Amino acid sequence: MSSIPSTTATSSRTASLLRARIGTTKVLPYVAKSWERCLHRYGIEPDADRDTAVLGAESLRERQQRFGSLLDVARAEMENLYEQITGSGYAVILSDADAVVLSAITDPNVKREFRQAGLWLGAIWSEDREGTNGLGTCIAEGGPVMVYRDEHFRRYNATLACSGAPIHDVDGSVLAVLDASSAHAVDARPVQRHTMALVSMSANLIARCHFLDSFNDAWVLRFHSRAEFVGLLHEALLAVDEEGIVVAANESAMVQLGISSRARLVGQPVSSIFPFEIETLRQRASEAPGTLWPIRDIAYGRRFFAVARAPAGHVPRSVAVAATPSQPDAPSPPPARRHVGSDPRMQRNLNCGRQLFGRRVPLLLQGATGTGKEAFAKALHRASAWAERPFVAVNCAAIPESLIESELFGYTRGAFTDAAREGHVGKIRQASGGTLFLDEIGDMPLALQTRLLRVLEEHEIVPLGGSKAIPVDLHVISATYHDLLHMVQDGRFREDLYYRLNGITLHLPPLSERTDKRELIDTLLREECGDEAVPDIDPAAMDLLLGYAWPGNIRQLRNTLRTAAALCQDQTITADLLPPEIVEGEHAAQAAQETATPLRDAERDALIRELERMHWNISRTAETLGISRNTLYRKIRKHEIVLPD
Numbered sequence: 162m163s164s165i166p167s168t169t170a171t172s173s174r175t176a177s178l179l180r181a182r183i184g185t186t187k188v189l190p191y192v193a194k195s196w197e198r199c200l201h202r203y204g205i206e207p208d209a210d211r212d213t214a215v216l217g218a219e220s221l222r223e224r225q226q227r228f229g230s231l232l233d234v235a236r237a238e239m240e241n242l243y244e245q246i247t248g249s250g251y252a253v254i255l256s257d258a259d260a261v262v263l264s265a266i267t268d269p270n271v272k273r274e275f276r277q278a279g280l281w282l283g284a285i286w287s288e289d290r291e292g293t294n295g296l297g298t299c300i301a302e303g304g305p306v307m308v309y310r311d312e313h314f315r316r317y318n319a320t321l322a323c324s325g326a327p328i329h330d331v332d333g334s335v336l337a338v339l340d341a342s343s344a345h346a347v348d349a350r351p352v353q354r355h356t357m358a359l360v361s362m363s364a365n366l367i368a369r370c371h372f373l374d375s376f377n378d379a380w381v382l383r384f385h386s387r388a389e390f391v392g393l394l395h396e397a398l399l400a401v402d403e404e405g406i407v408v409a410a411n412e413s414a415m416v417q418l419g420i421s422s423r424a425r426l427v428g429q430p431v432s433s434i435f436p437f438e439i440e441t442l443r444q445r446a447s448e449a450p451g452t453l454w455p456i457r458d459i460a461y462g463r464r465f466f467a468v469a470r471a472p473a474g475h476v477p478r479s480v481a482v483a484a485t486p487s488q489p490d491a492p493s494p495p496p497a498r499r500h501v502g503s504d505p506r507m508q509r510n511l512n513c514g515r516q517l518f519g520r521r522v523p524l525l526l527q528g529a530t531g532t533g534k535e536a537f538a539k540a541l542h543r544a545s546a547w548a549e550r551p552f553v554a555v556n557c558a559a560i561p562e563s564l565i566e567s568e569l570f571g572y573t574r575g576a577f578t579d580a581a582r583e584g585h586v587g588k589i590r591q592a593s594g595g596t597l598f599l600d601e602i603g604d605m606p607l608a609l610q611t612r613l614l615r616v617l618e619e620h621e622i623v624p625l626g627g628s629k630a631i632p633v634d635l636h637v638i639s640a641t642y643h644d645l646l647h648m649v650q651d652g653r654f655r656e657d658l659y660y661r662l663n664g665i666t667l668h669l670p671p672l673s674e675r676t677d678k679r680e681l682i683d684t685l686l687r688e689e690c691g692d693e694a695v696p697d698i699d700p701a702a703m704d705l706l707l708g709y710a711w712p713g714n715i716r717q718l719r720n721t722l723r724t725a726a727a728l729c730q731d732q733t734i735t736a737d738l739l740p741p742e743i744v745e746g747e748h749a750a751q752a753a754q755e756t757a758t759p760l761r762d763a764e765r766d767a768l769i770r771e772l773e774r775m776h777w778n779i780s781r782t783a784e785t786l787g788i789s790r791n792t793l794y795r796k797i798r799k800h801e802i803v804l805p806d
């Protein structure tokens with residue numbers, strides 16, 4: 162990258178002012194240090210005009226390629242971060258260790274401002290060129306930095322507010338920087354601090370994925386002093402080779418063990434840190450890969466909880482015993498990609514979800530009704546190493562509160578008066594070894610949240626009426642349309658359970674924002690027609706389908722295509738076979754807004770009428786209305802309709 166000029170001093174008036182401010186209590190120490198570097202080491206001029214250097218397309222591509230699949234992981238996490246700070250005029254930026262911008266997501270409303278501020282793919286934001294800034298100074302300091310407005314050395318950057326956090330490589334060096342910047346900073350510092358915390362968390366998550374991926378072929382000990390943190394963001398990681406020597410340690414491992422130098426861990430036998438040999442690690446990874454194991458370090462005897470991960474390709478003994486023998490002629494499972502569509506956001510979700518879920522990180526899927534949360538969870542299950550084991554879905558909104566406990570946890574013979582004679586295993590035990598999909602987790606009653614948390618922490622379950630704990634091995638995906646964090650803040654959802662379930666949140670886009678609508682229409686129509694001939698869709702009808710807002714998302718699209726295919730006579734779906742709200746489009750939606758109250762009443766009446774007609778059977782009513790059971794339950798709650806006992 163650029164060589165640092167050996168100039169010593171800059172002489173402008175602004176430079177003198179900055180010099181005078183260095184050392185005053187108003188300037189943060191890392192900002193002062195950076196100004197010193199700018200003034201004395203790089204000799205750059207604060208008042209100079211912008212002259213941002215930008216790499217050519219070929220050099221940029223080379224740098225992006227060096228990141229390989231890590232760029233996909235980072236991109237998915239950037240989307241996630243962007244969702245959390247969206248609406249505040251931010252850009253989320255990823256640079257490499259030379260401060261070259263490799264990837265960026267920018268608020269479309271302020272794209273122009275960011276371009277004027279020099280945010281281009283390939284732009285070089287190193288400190289020796291651009292002065293104090295979120296990317297370059299983060300690299301120079303090797304730690305997170307917040308650079309707010311006139312803390313930027315160059316005057317032309319003084320409208321920016323940047324929060325940059327390093328993504329550490331496996332040897333502790335800075336591999337990349339993740340940054341959230343606002344072009345015209347109006348947010349006060351405390352808001353910036355919140356943004357900084359989010360950026361640091363995301364950077365940590367990317368580094369953790371990178372570590373686990375880099376040591377795919379090693380034994381990995383994952384531990385933390387708090388059992389609930391194992392498998393999550395701040396867990397400590399030690400990669401150990403076949404001889405039992407530690408080959409890498411992440412930042413958290415050093416923090417947890419209270420060691421400031423990596424050299425005291427890397428190259429040492431694991432038996433000098435914990436009182437066991439590599440053979441124990443092998444045994445734990447083979448026989449109980451998901452079970453937490455209490456360990457103590459040799460130096461101070463502090464207690465930690467650990468799980469061991471075997472190298473890729475190693476078949477855990479428990480799975481080897483349980484798996485059904487493979488059938489030589491069985492077709493290989495279809496790639497997960499086909500089940501989620503080709504929309505780039507969904508593909509990024511899939512890449513990130515597969516990597517993390519494959520490493521037992523619990524996932525939280527956030528998306529509106531019908532966006533395909535369950536379908537996506539199934540695709541991840543199919544792509545996992547435990548695809549042969551059960552996928553068990555539990556809809557927390559659809560089961561009456563009084564039944565959730567027994568449905569989930571099961572019960573023993575005679576646990577209560579009308580308990581089935583042979584008892585009931587419960588969904589959690591059914592899912593053991595496979596995937597447990599907790600749909601509408603936000604609707605789980607608080608008391609049961611506590612029980613669920615205990616199961617997830619202790620990896621065992623006591624059925625209703627039972628006294629013996631039964632071990633379970635769970636991989637959990639939860640889904641919600643609620644803002645769970647908001648529910649945590651309101652005290653309606655347990656914070657510890659939220660963090661337990663949310664190794665990472667993946668946002669499923671609404672159908673209207675997906676770029677693969679045509680492909681989805683084609684897939685759904687084929688699925689709906691089964692063995693029968695698939696009709697064509699005429700151009701006018703296709704335009705309507707592509708242009709409609711789809712509030713019920715993919716489920717509504719499926720229902721629409723099913724009806725149209727059933728009605729069509731001459732193998733062509735035409736506009737007159739589509740429902741009026743799709744044909745009338747915007748006008749209908751507008752009219753709906755204007756008559757919100759009468760419409761709401763009409764919806765309530767129609768719901769009650771349909772429920773009565775179906776004798777209050779929720780599944781059948783949902784089916785005739787063409788909506789999911791969840792949506793029906795939500796509507797019932799919205800309209801305060803009381804269900805008969």
Ligand SMILES: Nc1ncnc2c1ncn2[C@@H]1O[C@H](COP(=O)(O)OP(=O)(O)OP(=O)(O)O)[C@@H](O)[C@H]1O
Pocket residue numbers: 499500501502528529530531532533534535536537600642681684685715716719789791792
């Ligand atoms: N990629 C896809 N290709 C084809 N069909 C899909 C795809 N994703 C979802 N679907 C279909 O869309 C419908 C709704 O999907 P799903 O039940 O997974 O949504 P959801 O978000 O879990 O809904 P809810 O929140 O209401 O439970 C289903 O019929 C499913 O088969």
